[in-house]
Amino acid sequence: MTQRNRRVTATDVARSLGLSRATVGYVFNNTPGQSIPAATRERVLAEAARLGYRPHRTAQALARGRSMIILLVLPDWPMEHSLRQNLETASQILDEAGYALVTYTRHERGHARPLWELLNPDVVISWTPITAAERSSMQASGITKILPQVQQERSALASATLTAGTRLQITHLHELGHRRLAFATSTNERFSLLSEGRVEAARQAADRLGLDPLDVRPVDHLDGSVARAVREWHANGVTAVAAFNDDIAAMTVAAAQRAGLSVPGDLAVIGHDDTPMASMLYPSLSSVSIDSVGLGRYLANLALHAAEDRPLPETPPDLHATIVARESTRR
Amino acid sequence: MTQRNRRVTATDVARSLGLSRATVGYVFNNTPGQSIPAATRERVLAEAARLGYRPHRTAQALARGRSMIILLVLPDWPMEHSLRQNLETASQILDEAGYALVTYTRHERGHARPLWELLNPDVVISWTPITAAERSSMQASGITKILPQVQQERSALASATLTAGTRLQITHLHELGHRRLAFATSTNERFSLLSEGRVEAARQAADRLGLDPLDVRPVDHLDGSVARAVREWHANGVTAVAAFNDDIAAMTVAAAQRAGLSVPGDLAVIGHDDTPMASMLYPSLSSVSIDSVGLGRYLANLALHAAEDRPLPETPPDLHATIVARESTRR
DNA sequence: CGATAGGGCTTGCACGCGCAAGCCCTATCA
DNA sequence: TGATAGGGCTTGCGCGTGCAAGCCCTATCG
Known part of the structure; x- marks a missing residue:
């Protein structure tokens, strides 16, 4: 026995x-x-x-000097659906290569030691930029492979998510005949990286189509800024709004309804990320669906290359984003 | 040098x-x-x-025979705001005790090896029941501390989340004068544990208040079941609906509006979990806010007790849940 | 004054594994 | 027949830490 x-x-x-x-x-x-x-x-x-x-993985890690752990640092956003989705793909790819993908949600006020100090990951890869403090904390923990590698590279990961879909939003509204467009962005500073990128992409798209400059406004439902924005947009002849994400879109639709406007009759609205919620509302929200599988693959490969000391691929792949047209932009 | x-x-x-x-x-x-x-x-x-x-945590883990890692297995749900929130508290408590909290989102179709096979956690604690297959996989990986310990104990973790708030929903609607109530639950089998518990709690609450038996229906917006449910509820004189969560509530509100009913005029609706979305819609959704901090504390303590071989506290604490009354149940 | 009790250290093994270096034995070749 | 080349193993060290056991020296006691 x-x-x-x-x-x-x-x-x-x-x-x-x-x-x-x-x-x-x-x-x-x-x-x-x-x-x-x-x-x-x-x-x-x-x-x-x-x-x-x-x-015994721990013993292996000690002997090899490599933990075979890849730590993915996620923002504290409600990005859920699309983001979490691609983790599935990413962890599978990494698993096949012998690595374990551990996710760490960074908290603003959290006082717990970050996981990179505790897990000895071989690679830390972050969706959003890494602050100088975080970076030095990682380095002090003996982590040498940190992605994005430098501050400038921030866009490499983040921009993939933004430029693709936002352009589509604008194009979609344009194709439906809308000529005066607005962009509703978030007031939440936690999203600032992403939202600024999307705003910029939207501006360029509008410009390329020969539209008037976008009326861009940060909106929130608590301080009355959505209500104000909707009112003024309508007064200024804006007929369609592209939103930073589905939350903002839902908020905008609600504000329009509250103001007695009909959606999409008086104001068409399109969101971004194709949250499950988008299809549940009335009117259902048009949105942009992102190729989360492709994103996950990209993420995993980036991490793998770093883990195995291969040179990093320079440019992120073109990500497929597709319009999901629903009631909120129906003609 | x-x-x-x-x-x-x-x-x-x-x-x-x-x-x-x-x-x-x-x-x-x-x-x-x-x-x-x-x-x-x-x-x-x-x-x-x-x-x-x-x-060097890895070396410590090897020498001590304990990794000081606690693995929290989360369901593959659109992880509500509330759930994520308490992780903050939990990881802080565990951190202070020297443990690292790692979360693992269980995927249905995921073929990557689960993290418990890779991290040597001292304790695995799951929000939802652990399947027999998972349990034996954990045991084969040398993990002895698995919570919930047995199948029956499932409720210990899950019930805390459900009984508290659902009762409040019913009470709230009753206090507003509604006498014929319905309950909208999810068709999604992934939620079945939670939803069944909430349904049961709602039934009991209605019974205790001397109300007619609840008209409980699983609803979804894709198969037309929400539309049907709303129509029949209205025809049967139901004036208020408690929903499994905010998503279902939003779906129900949308269906009512689509059917030409006014909310809360013809049908009052209350959600559960107080998602950020709840306050953004029109009408804004009444909901139940759960004491996520308390939940996190409970979770952390449970794990800590197991990690340090202390006997487990028998009963989960009473969790504070509070009604957040908004427009969707306004008189 | 010798015995004893610690305080303040050190030596050395264990944890489970990866891997370099070497050892023995047989088959092959000149 | 002796030299040589591997094939098929084993011995042994190292990864960074925890911790048991022991060693030396001083202070205290009878």
Whole structure:
């Protein structure tokens, strides 16, 4: 009767076969430069399976000097759906390469030590820019592979999300015949990186289409700024609004309804991210659906390249974003 | 010039002071039974700080046989605001006790190895029940502390979230004078645990108030079931609906509006969880706000007790849930 | 004055694994 | 027949830490 609650080690497998632990280790790792006959290899693997051997990741990490952990730092946004979705793809890709993807949600006021100080990740990859303080904290923890690598590179990760879809919003509204457009952005500073990027992309898109300059306004429902914005937009002849995301879009629609305007009759509204909520409202919200799978793949590959010291791919791939037309922009 | 990129170890600190590594280790750990004079302690700590020493968590984990990692398994839900919020509190509490809280979002179709096989967590704690397959996978990975411990205990974690608020929904509607109530639940099987619990709690609450049995219906906006439910409720004289969560509530409101009913005039609707979205819609959604801080504290303590082999507290604490009355139930 | 009790240290093993270096034995070749 | 070349292993160190056991020296006691 084996000792209970003691995990099976490679030594156990070796002893049970009358082999040395090194041989066993070579089998598990397919160590190059070692010639292990197929017969032995089989015996080892069979015995390992029989005993239920699992390599001890912590010990492996210590011995190798690599934890095989990739830490993804996420913003404290309600980005949920689209963002979380691509983690699925990313973690699968990384898993196949032997890495574990751990996510860490950065909190503004959190006083708990950040996970990078505790997990010894091989790579830290962040969706949003990394502050200088964070960066030095990471470096002090012995982490050398930090993405984005420099401040300027911020856009590499973030811009992928923004330029693609926002242009589509504007184009969509334009194609529907709208000529005076507005852009509703968020007042929340936590989103500022993303929202500024989207605003800029929207401006350029409008410009390229020969439209009047966009009337861009940060809106919120608590301080009355949405109500004001909607009123003035309507007064100024704006007939359609592109929103920073679906939340802002919903807020805008609500404000319009409250003001007695009809959507999309008096004001068409399109959101961004295609939240589940978008299809549930009345009117249902048109939105932009982002290729989250592609995004996840990109993220994973970036991390993998860094982990294995391969040069990083320069440019992010073109991400497929598609318009999901619903009632809020229906003609 | 010290070797670059080599992390500072306890040995470095010891050598730099002409002490042995053991002494240094005793200082860092405040090891009981060791008498270290204050002078030496100071010297060690000062030198450690000067050199920027950080204990190597992986090595500690190996030596101690404990990783100081607590893995929280989360459901693949659109993780409501409330849930994420309490992680903040939980991780802070755990951090102070020396533990790191890592969250793992369980994916239905995910084929990546689950994190518990990779991180050697001391404790796995799950919000929702743990399947037999998951449990045995955890055990095979050498994890002995798994919460909830048994299938029956499922309610301990989950019920805390549900009974409290749902009762309030019913009470709130009753106090507003509504006598014929309905309950809108989710068709999504992923929520089934939670939704069934809430349905049950709602039924009991209605019964206790002497109301007619609740008309409970799973609703969805894609298959037309919300539309149907709303129509029939209205036909049957139902004047108020309590919803499983804010999403379902929003969906219900939309369906009512689509059917030409006014909310709350013809049908009052109250959600659950007080999502940010709730206050943004028109009409704004009444909802139930849950004491996420208390929940986080409870979660953290549960995990801590397990990690340190203390007996688990039997009953979850009473969680404060409060009604947030908004337009969708206004008289 | 010798015995004893700690205080203040150090030595050394263990944790589970990766991997360099080497050892033995057989097959092949000159 | 002796030299050589691997194939198929083993021995042993190192990763950075925790901790048991022990060592030396001084202060105290009888």
